[in-house]
Amino acid sequence: xxxxxxxxxxxxxxxxxxxxxxxxxxxxxxxxxxxxxxxxxxxxxxxxxxxxxxxxxxxxxxxxxxxxxxxxxxxxxxxxxxxxxxxxxxxxxxxxxxxxxxxxxxxxxxxxxxxxxxxxxxxxxxxxxxxxxxxxxxxxxxxxx
Amino acid sequence: xxxxxxxxxxxxxxxxxxxxxxxxxxxxxxxxxxxxxxxxxxxxxxxxxxxxxxxxxxxxxxxxxxxxxxxxxxxxxxxxxxxxxxxxxxxxxxxxxxxxxxxxxxxxxxxxxxxxxxxxxxxxxxxxxxxxxxxxxxxxxxxxxxxxxxxxxxxxxxxxxxxxxxxxxxxxxxxxxxxxxxxxxxxxxxxxxxxxxxxxxxxxxxxxxxxxxxxxxxxxxxxxxxxxxxxxxxxxxxxxxxxxxxxxxxxxxxxxxxxxxxxxxx
Numbered sequence: 156x157x158x159x160x161x162x163x164x165x166x167x168x169x170x171x172x173x174x175x176x177x178x179x180x181x182x183x184x185x186x187x188x189x190x191x192x193x194x195x196x197x198x199x200x201x202x203x204x205x206x207x208x209x210x211x212x213x214x215x216x217x218x219x220x221x222x223x224x225x226x227x228x229x230x231x232x233x234x235x236x237x238x239x240x241x242x243x244x245x246x247x248x249x250x251x252x253x254x255x256x257x258x259x260x261x262x263x264x265x266x267x268x269x270x271x272x273x274x275x276x277x278x279x280x281x282x283x284x285x286x287x288x289x290x291x292x293x294x295x296x297x298x299x300x
Numbered sequence: 301x302x303x304x305x306x307x308x309x310x311x312x313x314x315x316x317x318x319x320x321x322x323x324x325x326x327x328x329x330x331x332x333x334x335x336x337x338x339x340x341x342x343x344x345x346x347x348x349x350x351x352x353x354x355x356x357x358x359x360x361x362x363x364x365x366x367x368x369x370x371x372x373x374x375x376x377x378x379x380x381x382x383x384x385x386x387x388x389x390x391x392x393x394x395x396x397x398x399x400x401x402x403x404x405x406x407x408x409x410x411x412x413x414x415x416x417x418x419x420x421x422x423x424x425x426x427x428x429x430x431x432x433x434x435x436x437x438x439x440x441x442x443x444x445x446x447x448x449x450x451x452x453x454x455x456x457x458x459x460x461x462x463x464x465x466x467x468x469x470x471x472x473x474x475x476x477x478x479x480x481x482x483x484x485x486x487x488x489x490x491x492x493x494x495x496x497x498x499x500x501x502x503x504x505x506x507x508x509x510x511x512x513x514x515x516x517x518x519x520x521x522x523x524x525x526x527x528x529x530x531x532x533x534x535x536x537x538x539x540x541x542x543x544x545x546x547x548x549x550x551x552x553x554x555x556x557x558x559x560x561x562x563x564x565x566x
Contacts, residue, residue, distance in 0.1 A: 204502055205475070205483050208495055212485075225558065235556035239539065242562050243505045243553065246534040250437065251498060251527070252446025261566040274566070290446060294491040 162216040162282040172223035179268030187272035200233025217282035224262040322373035323351040356381035356467035371397040377511030380544030381467040387549040412547025455520040458488035462514035505531035506552030509544030
């Protein structure tokens with residue numbers, strides 16, 4: 156492959172904080188790398204680990220999961236529940252040998268437009284250095300789908 | 301053994317229970333589950349070190365629930381599983397009747413509280429070999445762990461024996477059987493296998509009673525129980541609660557503390 160590798164990043168963000176934050180990045184005219192595909196969900200509590208699995212299954216190179224800071228959840232406690240789930244899921248991914256460097260968890264509020272741009276840039280650069288997630292992609296190729 | 305049979309007969313004769321679930325000798329000397337529904341059938345019961353299966357699995361099945369109250373010959377793992385089933389409101393506290401054999405003596409445990417008390421006397425849980433294996437895996441590099449699991453899981457034929465033998469996998473509609481959306485590829489290829497086992501472990505995190513039944517049930521000898529053990533240990537370490545020790549327990553992943561400590565969220 157002679158083409159330069161451009162990572163595909165999937166971002167699962169909550170409607171109330173990070174999505175609004177990403178919106179602010181745009182309205183503030185802050186530029187950031189276009190590798191990220193933003194998927195808006197109602198709340199981080201909605202981000203099931205199977206969504207992350209699906210993203211890797213479909214060939215993403217990195218995942219960002221982001222929502223409201225603790226204490227700021229629109230639904231009071233969605234992010235607390237999500238946090239517990241991620242704590243276990245991250246451990247389990249690591250135990251099964253999935254590259255946890257490719258999954259970034261973050262809190263980005265609606266006021267942190269600049270922070271969102273910075274986060275995306277950091278993650279994109281990081282994944283670009285790591286290269287395509289060949290291990291997982293090979294699995295998908297070996298499969299029927 | 302005689303004391304156990306005696307007790308079982310008593311329970312059946314008095315009409316306290318409709319059946320006694322224990323072990324009997326099956327084909328080629330294996331121990332298989334045995335439902336004794338009258339005193340005569342009690343004679344087939346055996347209990348020795350070859351009896352390993354976690355019988356709690358059967359108690360949530362429709363057929364067994366329809367029988368009425370069932371007494372169960374319960375190993376410590378079965379007792380833990382029962383407590384967890386009560387905690388998850390799959391069994392009623394008053395539906396418990398456990399026959400715990402302790403050095404020739406048969407104890408009847410008939411409530412969650414009694415089982416808790418009985419279990420508190422036991423030293424716990426995970427077999428040393430499994431613990432050592434998990435430690436060994438954690439000492440490896442990530443790439444080595446990946447290779448290890450890919451190697452192991454390549455044998456998986458997705459027979460779902462690990463799911464079906466698990467006392468905690470009682471859902472009538474399992475995600476694995478859901479095809480709209482098709483979360484996990486059905487076929488037992490590398491991707492489908494990895495994701496199936498990941499989902500299974502995640503769904504048992506905070507609920508696994510560490511009986512190891514999944515690993516024993518696996519027809520191709522994949523140590524799948526290490527995954528659920530690990531997930532359970534991770535929950536226990538991070539949230540300070542364990543499944544199978546109390547009849548009143550909130551599911552670790554559907555509760556939270558505002559000050560849960562993690563190290564990786566930016």
